[in-house]
Amino acid sequence: MTAPIAKRSKAQFEGYRAARWPEPVVTQMGCPGRRGVVFEEAPTPELPKGAARKTAPALPEITEHDALRHYLHLSQMTLGMMGVSLFGTCTMKYNPRIGERAALKHLADLHPLQHPDTLQGVLELYDNFSDFLCEVSGMDQFVFQAGGGADAAYTHACVTRAYHASRGELEQRDQIITTIQTHPCSPATANTAGFEVITLSLEENGYPSVEQLKSVVGPRTAALMVNNPDDMGIYNPDIKEWVDIVHAAGGLCFYDHANFNGVMTRLRARELGFDACMYMLHKTFGAPKGGGGPAVGAYGCAEHLVPFLPGPLVVKEGARYRLDDDRPESIGRVREFWGNAPQVLKAYAWARAMGAEGLREAADLSVLANNYMDHRLAQVRGVSRSNPGIDAPRMEMTRHSVEQVAAETGCSIFEISMRMTDFGIDALWLSHEPLLVPEPFTPEAGELWSKEDIDYWIDVLEHVIEEAYATPDVVKGAPHNAPIRQLTTALDEPDQWATTWRAYERKHGQRMAAE
Amino acid sequence: MPEDDLKRPRRLGLLVNPVAGLGGPMGEKGSDAPDIAARAEAAGRAGQAGARAARALAAFRRASEAPILAGPLPPETRAALDGEVETLDLGPTAQGRAETLAAVAAMAERVDLILFAGGDGTARDVAEANRAGLPVIGIPAGVKMHSGVFARSPERAGRIAAEFLAARTPRTDLVEILDIDEEARRAGQLSARIYSVARTPATRGERQNPKAGGGDMLADLDAALAGYVAGMVEETLYILGPGTTMAALKARIGGGTLLGVDLAEGPRITARDLSEDDLLERIPPGRPVRVVLTVVGGQGFVLGRGNQQISARVLERAGRPPIDVVCSAEKLAGLTPPELTIDTGDPALDAQLSGYWPITTGPGRKQVVRVVA
Structure with missing residues (x-):
């Protein structure tokens, strides 16, 4: 199936075929009496009355060997999160395995309810990392409680509420301003916190004008929540003026640093005037995400917002650290305990290993890599760039479109993306909604991938687009080499699909009995 | 365009539907009723199409000196042209819709672009008679204007026409001619029906997009x-x-x-x-x-x-x-x-x-x- 690709790096994915093991799900694999390790005298667990089951759970009876082989096969049927995954806005990075070892070694035996005197090491780590990020952002204090970027945005919406309430202006200030290209978690969390959301539209320069902002800023303005650069790759150079305008009206300014990779060490949110900002440790700071572990949205703010931060805060007194939970103006908690401590540790290890110079080099590399991609993608048939008339430099990612390919071949970006999985490429990141660019895709190379990897990714895209023109049915029927084929029914058919075995049995019990 | 045509200067075809838009202010969903002109006259209403065409031509003349071949023109349009226009002789029988059809047919091979003032009904008539496949651009002057041939304002229509005639290699797009589907309308659905396609000057953002279809928004x-x-x-x-x-x-x-x-x-x-x-x-x-x-x-x-x-x-x-x-x-x-x-x-x-x-x-x-x- 895999046709030769010009300029293809021969070393990788040659003749790629995903493993496709014809195995039933594990619940169907059992055979009575098969066991893993059998203990002669297994102790009966001490459980409260009522917690013990009356009947045994319907688990499959399989050997240890069967189980290992089954899960090995399943893992072979994934792309493994180690492919060339230029997943825009997600800032895909290698997650150093030493971070896993460090988290296991230093945190596995700790509990946040231990006396702080016995937690000095992890408290020091939190304090040091806060200092590190304060240096990066210019803020005065960081907290790591939020369990992701949206949770950190929600933290800001709550801090905004508490700040204006403390000044007796909450009734009046009921609007949060954002932009159409700011990630949807900002408007969503602003709504959740009870604010009305005012979204600014893009204009000729690729971002909303100062005049547009001025048209909505006023006594009702509670805050501005934006990211910059946006996913189209364009940096809004008026941002300092924006902050001044919102401040003059009495609002707060929050910098969502989801797209921080291209500007690391090149700007500080506080120096631009922002009152608060957020970093995603599971993206920009090298900690794993998705299947690799939970996330952390590190939220930082300037001194005037510190009283409202969720607690407890790590406080240094002399050479000792303690947890300060006696903070009457705090918004309370946005997550249990101190957030996902193992991820904080992994990100801290990554940040310390990188250092200031490493961060700067990574930022420069990610901008360079994106501009290299942009240059090559411009030569791919039928691919266009968002804001084609704007010559502003693109930062660490750029949104592109296959609108022309779709018009000329009938192959949509979804089908092109699925066909790319036939070459071991993760399905593309398209765009947040609503789609401002038709048939969009948004690759981001970051600092990780080699030129060969990036070239391979573009070679595959180029090849698939040529296929779309020559043999569109191959693209439309993809994937062909992946572990699974295209679904023929919609996933939102509740009668057909089940996410647990028990639900499957309930929905398909009659048919199964008949078979 | 044919090779020998390149020798003559490019010419604009101009057409104004005088009853276009009459139905709007009267609360009608269009101006398609045969007696619309009579009723409008009784109500003391004058059509806006002539004046809107004049606005388009003023913008056109600011950017182009191309000659114009026109169908019958209302006085206000003629005034804007300062006399410098060649008018088609369509004979005495052609009136109303027949006049539009005859004028478009007569423009075949004599003009390089048809600029017309009207609404979706006029656009349908122009497309029907345009067997030569001339590029078309509409001056918005009707009640319904869902078709992709309409510029977003009379001035923009004039500017697009001037740029198109001046372009070294004029480019066109295919767009739909739409009109409100009367059957769907009676069934309570607001849906624009495609009647035909036309070529129109390729521009970015200057024309109206064909009305986006249904969806459950x-x-x-x-x-x-x-x-x-x-x-x-x-x-x-x-x-x-x-x-x-x-x-x-x-x-x-x-x-x-x-x-x-x-x-x-x-x-x-x-x-x-x-x-x-x-x-x-x-x-x-x-x-x-x-x-x-x-x-x-x-x-x-x-x-x-x-x-x-x-x-x-x-x-x-x-x-x-x-x-x-x-x-x-x-x-x-x-x-x-x-x-x-x-x-x-x-x-x-x-x-x-x-x-x-x-x-x-x-x-x-x-x-x-x-x-x-």
Whole structure:
């Protein structure tokens, strides 16, 4: 199936075929009496009355060997999160395995309810990392409680509420301003916190004008929540003026640093005037995400917002650290305990290993890599760039479109993306909604991938687009080499699909009995 | 174009449908009724098509000296041309629709672009007679203008025509000629039907996008509409525009018309399907008024398309009331360029209304969009 690709790096994915093991799900694999390790005298667990089951759970009876082989096969049927995954806005990075070892070694035996005197090491780590990020952002204090970027945005919406309430202006200030290209978690969390959301539209320069902002800023303005650069790759150079305008009206300014990779060490949110900002440790700071572990949205703010931060805060007194939970103006908690401590540790290890110079080099590399991609993608048939008339430099990612390919071949970006999985490429990141660019895709190379990897990714895209023109049915029927084929029914058919075995049995019990 | 044609200077074909747009201010859904001209005359109304064509030609002449071959022209259009125009002789029998068909047929191989003033009905006629496949650009002058051939304003139509005739390699796009499907309309669905396709000068953002089709966007807006209804106050008079989004709003307060302009006093509809005159009659001086509108399809029009009853005079009578626009974020995202358009027929009022408007897109959500004349 895999046709030769010009300029293809021969070393990788040659003749790629995903493993496709014809195995039933594990619940169907059992055979009575098969066991893993059998203990002669297994102790009966001490459980409260009522917690013990009356009947045994319907688990499959399989050997240890069967189980290992089954899960090995399943893992072979994934792309493994180690492919060339230029997943825009997600800032895909290698997650150093030493971070896993460090988290296991230093945190596995700790509990946040231990006396702080016995937690000095992890408290020091939190304090040091806060200092590190304060240096990066210019803020005065960081907290790591939020369990992701949206949770950190929600933290800001709550801090905004508490700040204006403390000044007796909450009734009046009921609007949060954002932009159409700011990630949807900002408007969503602003709504959740009870604010009305005012979204600014893009204009000729690729971002909303100062005049547009001025048209909505006023006594009702509670805050501005934006990211910059946006996913189209364009940096809004008026941002300092924006902050001044919102401040003059009495609002707060929050910098969502989801797209921080291209500007690391090149700007500080506080120096631009922002009152608060957020970093995603599971993206920009090298900690794993998705299947690799939970996330952390590190939220930082300037001194005037510190009283409202969720607690407890790590406080240094002399050479000792303690947890300060006696903070009457705090918004309370946005997550249990101190957030996902193992991820904080992994990100801290990554940040310390990188250092200031490493961060700067990574930022420069990610901008360079994106501009290299942009240059090559411009030569791919039928691919266009968002804001084609704007010559502003693109930062660490750029949104592109296959609108022309779709018009000329009938192959949509979804089908092109699925066909790319036939070459071991993760399905593309398209765009947040609503789609401002038709048939969009948004690759981001970051600092990780080699030129060969990036070239391979573009070679595959180029090849698939040529296929779309020559043999569109191959693209439309993809994937062909992946572990699974295209679904023929919609996933939102509740009668057909089940996410647990028990639900499957309930929905398909009659048919199964008949078979 | 044929090789030998390159030797003669490029020529513009000009056509004005004098009855286009007459039905709008009378509360009609178009000007297709055979007796529309007679009824308009009885009501003392003059068509706007001639004047709008004159505006387009003024813009055209600022950028081009190309010769013009025209069908029969209303006096105000002729005045704008200063006499420098060649007129087709169509004989005495051609009138109304037949006149349009005959003029277009006669322009074959004699012009390089047809600039016409009218609405969707005129566009359909032009496309039908345009066997030569000449590029076409429309001056918006009708009630319904869903077709992709219409520029967003008369001035833009003139400018596009001038640029097209001057271009070294003029490029065209294929666009649909749409009209409201009368059958679907009777069944209560606002759907534009495609009647044919035409070639039109390729531009970016200068033409109206063909009206974006169906989709169930009402569900997204339902909560927003509920919120709007909850905020309606008794002493205020609400002028409610046409469209499916507005119909959903109207359904919440007693039920109204899909394609008509209705009136509500507080959260209660009190009059339906009103003409411009009906509206003028029903706006008592001093009473607070709000106008509630939605965006018309993919064209980005909030005033001046399908809701001409809410005219400049009506807005003046109501004391230039606040205008609330409700539209889904998806529809706004489809606008190219990302702006909305108004065309009340009064350029001074249009200029005054232009600016940044907050559009309600959902519960607790507004999107700011630039509104241009």
